[in-house]
Amino acid sequence: xxxxxxxxxxxxxxxxxxxxxxxxxxxxxxxxxxxxxxxxxxxxxxxxxxxxxxxxxxxxxxxxxxxxxxxxxxxxxxxxxxxxxxxxxxxxxxxxxxxxxxxxxxxxxxxxxxxxxxxxxxxxxxxxxxxxxxxxxxxxxxxxxxxxxxxxxxxxxxxxxxxxxxxxxxxxxxxxxxxxxxxxxxxxxxxxxxxxxxxxxxxxxxxxxxxxxxxxxxxxxxxxxxxxxxxxxxxxxxxxxxxxxxxxxxxxxxxxxxxxxxxxxxxxxxxxxxxxxxxxxxxxxxxxxxxxxxxxxxxxxxxxxxxxxxxxxxxxxxxxxxxxxxxxxxxxxxxxxxxxxxxxxxxxxxxxxxxxxxxxxxxxxxxxxxxxxxxxxxxxxxxxxxxxxxxxxxxxxxxxxxxxxxxxxxxxxxxxxxxxxxxxxxxxxxxxxxxxxxxxxxxxxxxxxxxxxxxxxxxxxxxxxxxxxxxxxxxxxxxxxxxxxxxxxxxxxxxxxxxxxxxxxxxxxxxxxxxxxxxxxxxxxxxxxxxxxxxxxxxxxxxxxxxxxxxxxxxxxxxxxxxxxxxxxxxxxxxxxxxxxxxxxxxxxxxxxxxxxxxxxxxxxxxxxxxxxxxxxxxxxxxxxxxxxxxxxxxxxxxxxxxxxxxxxxxxxxxxxxxxxxxxxxxxxxxxxxxxxxxxxxxxxxxxxxxxxxxxxxxxxxxxxxxxxxxxxxxxxxxxxxxxxxxxxxxxxxxxxxxxxxxxxxxxxxxxxxxxxxxxxxxxxxxxxxxxxxxxxxxxxxxxxxxxxxxxxxxxxxxxxxxxxxxxxxxxxxxxxxxxxxxxxxxxxx
Amino acid sequence: xxxxxxxxxxxxxxxxxxxxxxxxxxxxxxxxxxxxxxxxxxxxxxxxxxxxxxxxxxxxxxxxxxxxxxxxxxxxxxxxxxxxxxxxxxxxxxxxxxxxxxxxxxxxx
Numbered sequence: 001x002x003x004x005x006x007x008x009x010x011x012x013x014x015x016x017x018x019x020x021x022x023x024x025x026x027x028x029x030x031x032x033x034x035x036x037x038x039x040x041x042x043x044x045x046x047x048x049x050x051x052x053x054x055x056x057x058x059x060x061x062x063x064x065x066x067x068x069x070x071x072x073x074x075x076x077x078x079x080x081x082x083x084x085x086x087x088x089x090x091x092x093x094x095x096x097x098x099x100x101x102x103x104x105x106x107x108x109x110x111x112x113x114x115x116x117x118x119x120x121x122x123x124x125x126x127x128x129x130x131x132x133x134x135x136x137x138x139x140x141x142x143x144x145x146x147x148x149x150x151x152x153x154x155x156x157x158x159x160x161x162x163x164x165x166x167x168x169x170x171x172x173x174x175x176x177x178x179x180x181x182x183x184x185x186x187x188x189x190x191x192x193x194x195x196x197x198x199x200x201x202x203x204x205x206x207x208x209x210x211x212x213x214x215x216x217x218x219x220x221x222x223x224x225x226x227x228x229x230x231x232x233x234x235x236x237x238x239x240x241x242x243x244x245x246x247x248x249x250x251x252x253x254x255x256x257x258x259x260x261x262x263x264x265x266x267x268x269x270x271x272x273x274x275x276x277x278x279x280x281x282x283x284x285x286x287x288x289x290x291x292x293x294x295x296x297x298x299x300x301x302x303x304x305x306x307x308x309x310x311x312x313x314x315x316x317x318x319x320x321x322x323x324x325x326x327x328x329x330x331x332x333x334x335x336x337x338x339x340x341x342x343x344x345x346x347x348x349x350x351x352x353x354x355x356x357x358x359x360x361x362x363x364x365x366x367x368x369x370x371x372x373x374x375x376x377x378x379x380x381x382x383x384x385x386x387x388x389x390x391x392x393x394x395x396x397x398x399x400x401x402x403x404x405x406x407x408x409x410x411x412x413x414x415x416x417x418x419x420x421x422x423x424x425x426x427x428x429x430x431x432x433x434x435x436x437x438x439x440x441x442x443x444x445x446x447x448x449x450x451x452x453x454x455x456x457x458x459x460x461x462x463x464x465x466x467x468x469x470x471x472x473x474x475x476x477x478x479x480x481x482x483x484x485x486x487x488x489x490x491x492x493x494x495x496x497x498x499x500x501x502x503x504x505x506x507x508x509x510x511x512x513x514x515x516x517x518x519x520x521x522x523x524x525x526x527x528x529x530x531x532x533x534x535x536x537x538x539x540x541x542x543x544x545x546x547x548x549x550x551x552x553x554x555x556x557x558x559x560x561x562x563x564x565x566x567x568x569x570x571x572x573x574x575x576x577x578x579x580x581x582x583x584x585x586x587x588x589x590x591x592x593x594x595x596x597x598x599x600x601x602x603x604x605x606x607x608x609x610x611x612x613x614x615x616x617x618x619x620x621x622x623x624x625x626x627x628x629x630x631x632x633x634x635x636x637x638x639x640x641x642x643x644x645x646x647x648x649x650x651x652x653x654x655x656x657x658x659x660x661x662x663x664x665x666x667x668x669x670x671x672x673x674x675x676x677x678x679x680x681x682x683x684x685x686x687x688x689x690x691x692x693x694x695x696x697x698x699x700x701x702x703x704x705x706x707x708x709x710x711x712x713x714x715x716x717x718x719x720x721x722x723x724x725x726x727x728x729x730x731x732x733x734x735x736x737x738x739x740x741x742x743x744x745x746x747x748x749x750x751x752x753x754x755x756x757x758x759x760x761x762x763x764x765x766x767x768x769x770x771x772x773x774x775x776x777x778x779x780x781x782x783x784x785x786x787x788x789x790x791x792x793x794x795x796x797x798x799x800x801x802x803x804x805x806x807x808x809x810x811x812x813x814x815x816x817x818x819x820x821x822x823x824x825x826x827x828x829x830x
Numbered sequence: 831x832x833x834x835x836x837x838x839x840x841x842x843x844x845x846x847x848x849x850x851x852x853x854x855x856x857x858x859x860x861x862x863x864x865x866x867x868x869x870x871x872x873x874x875x876x877x878x879x880x881x882x883x884x885x886x887x888x889x890x891x892x893x894x895x896x897x898x899x900x901x902x903x904x905x906x907x908x909x910x911x912x913x914x915x916x917x918x919x920x921x922x923x924x925x926x927x928x929x930x931x932x933x934x935x936x937x938x939x
Contacts, residue, residue, distance in 0.1 A: 711855070711856050711857035712857050714855050714856065714857055715834050715853055715855060715857065715884075718853075718884065733911070736910075736911035737911065737914070739884070739911075740884065740886060740911055740915060743855060743884065743886050744886055744887055747855060747856050747886060747887070747888060750856070751856065796887040796890050796891070796919045797886070797887035799887075799918060799919060800886070800887055800915055800918055800919065803918040804914075804918070
């Protein structure tokens with residue numbers, strides 16, 4: 001670009017004009033055009049400028065005059081403004097730019113601002129007057145933004161403003177803002193006036209009275225008010241609004257009202273949604289509570305109580321809960337009531353009700369459909385058969401829902417009752433459905449648990465049944481679970497007749513509880529039953545059992561005490577593996593723990609060799625006790641204390657018939673409130689197994705006999721007993737009375753207890769005590785006095801026993817029936 | 831095995847007199863009852879239980895059956911266990927009980 005322009009001489013301007021320009025506050029600049037070779041204006045050079053202080057970069061005019069625009073203001077180079085100046089020069093048309101934003105970098109500084117620029121032709125120059133309007137423009141822009149924000153805010157907050165002018169002529173008028181128009185469903189425009197009737201027509205008719213009175217109150221009290229009401233748009237949609245009204249007062253005269261009206265429909269919807277959300281959360285928490293309560297439930301009653309508790313917390317109108325479950329084998333509904341408000345009388349009557357009786361619960365079970373009855377009148381109509389109970393119970397609303405198994409099968413019903421009539425809204429019904437799912441699961445789990453319990457019980461009965469046919473010894477055993485609910489632990493026992501008249505006895509303890517433990521028990525017991533038949537002695541049996549136990553996962557660390565009783569040889573061979581020592585009592589009452597033959601528990605790999613069996617003398621009439629640690633072990637107490645306690649109770653009771661002895665031992669060592677024994681620290685936690693073996697024989701204080709359950713055995717048995725009675729000084733009438741009473745018991749045991757199976761054994765045990773003689777006659781049958789077939793034809797037998805001795809007890813358990821007779825020895829003296 | 835009982839039956843004064851020695855229980859009551867019934871049915875039967883050491887409810891049942899088909903008279907020592915048993919069982923009230931066989935035979939019906 002070739003600069004060809006020339007400078008306008010300073011003195012070319014009229015001095016007065018120059019002074020006049022100098023007095024102007026705006027910046028006035030004379031800029032001369034610079035043309036290229038083709039004569040096109042490409043730039044301007046500052047010829048002159050007035051005394052207005054500085055330019056945008058605060059440069060004094062001495063620095064500016066004579067320099068090019070494109071050089072001084074780089075952002076303008078080749079830009080629109082220079083082109084516009086060129087047009088002014090060429091056409092003579094003045095230029096007005098009201099707001100010219102300008103931003104540039106001058107001497108490394110960023111400058112920016114807004115300018116108003118006017119340019120007119122002045123010879124081959126432009127006379128440019130510019131004013132810095134940056135402050136003004138910035139404010140204006142800020143205000144504009146603020147206004148836009150306000151409008152946006154109004155729109156966002158749905159807040160409209162209005163003003164009612166009561167003094168307007170010819171009638172009161174209302175001015176409404178854009179947003180209020182929008183709220184009222186009018187096409188939004190700038191604020192406009194409506195007549196007051198025009199604004200009233202948007203108020204919901206039901207709320208018009210409220211709104212009118214509120215405004216009157218605001219005016220009469222000269223105080224602002226806030227009301228919520230509804231607005232009806234022309235298209236019929238309803239909006240909820242909150243209106244703030246403030247009276248316009250001038251010298252005590254109310255001129256009108258102004259205020260705001262906010263559309264709160266969404267807020268209300270949100271509030272409802274929030275309430276619903278809160279409700280859902282409470283519901284979810286309640287369901288979680290119910291679920292956890294029910295998961296802990298061990299009986300249906302606990303489920304009913306859990307649901308009742310949870311519902312109380314959630315909705316205190318629920319008064320009663322019934323959990324009704326169909327019994328396994330019959331069309332009977334068993335009901336469990338939760339909530340104390342069910343009367344005992346009603347509860348007792350509906351505890352077991354046939355499914356054929358039409359009640360809410362049976363209806364639900366029979367139809368498999370939910371039942372919702374909102375009031376008592378309908379209830380009475382629906383269930384005419386139980387009208388009286390409906391009235392006496394006093395429940396208005398009833399809801400029943402089917403309990404379903406995972407398979408979908410209905411197995412019961414959950415019934416809820418309310419004192420007040422009610423409508424079942426969707427939320428409540430949904431809640432009930434959720435609850436019933438939780439309850440169904442819990443109840444089904446209980447069913448399975450009960451099934452498992454009953455399987456475990458059966459298994460245990462099977463495992464713990466004894467079938468001893470030895471006539472060389474009497475065997476009785478007892479198992480007692482650690483807690484009543486779980487009924488099966490890992491303790492077991494067994495007794496097996498060996499072919500040559502010997503008897504193998506074992507007691508063991510496997511780790512764990514329930515079915516798994518029962519399974520292991522069963523395996524060990526079966527294994528021991530077989531090894532007992534082939535083992536050379538007790539230690540050999542344990543070695544064989546150990547080899548087996550290594551392959552049974554649950555048998556690890558199982559313990560066992562094993563003994564082979566040989567009544568003929570009068571010995572016991574025994575060994576223990578990690579197990580407490582057996583106890584032996586001579587026929588004279590000498591008590592001794594058998595500490596020999598000890599080794600470590602089963603199922604543990606070891607190179608060590610187990611101890612050989614120990615053999616101990618066992619005179620006829622001796623007692624051998626095998627037991628598990630639950631009998632002697634107590635928390636926080638050395639084992640020895642337990643052993644001492646066992647020894648002590650055995651010393652006091654050793655010659656009792658085995659059933660009584662067992663009772664005495666359990667009473668003193670295992671049960672709460674036993675009749676004897678030292679005070680006990682806490683309850684035993686473990687389960688307990690005890691096996692007692694008494695070899696047939698007699699001594700001064702005891703007589704033990706066992707014989708085949710054949711009628712022909714009666715007389716020999718009586719003779720043996722008679723001989724012993726005479727030997728110990730019981731004779732005459734007492735002897736004869738006792739013999740007849742015992743004879744009757746023996747006859748019963750043979751005829752009823754053994755039912756003609758002559759391989760069964762009848763056992764007779766007699767103990768001489770300080771005050772009395774105790775006799776027990778036991779068999780393996782399950783008969784009961786008074787039960788059909790027993791004593792009906794021979795009631796005289798029972799009568800004789802009752803008359804001849806002081807006490808007669810007949811007890812039946814899974815091991816058989818025992819008749820215990822007690823004869824007071826004082827009678828001998830009378 | 832020695833027999834439980836010994837039964838001697840004789841005709842005396844128009845009556846059948848049976849002497850039961852030993853014990854009667856469910857193992858032999860049936861046999862004793864059958865024997866006596868075969869011979870004494872419809873007749874006066876004097877049962878001498880003074881040497882009976884043992885008679886249980888099965889024996890009493892046997893006596894009760896005989897009582898229904900014979901003119902049964904029982905001779906016993908009331909202090910004995912058999913006497914006590916018959917008293918307890920209420921049987922002594924159902925039949926005529928005598929101290930001696932002669933009294934039993936002679937007593938009117």
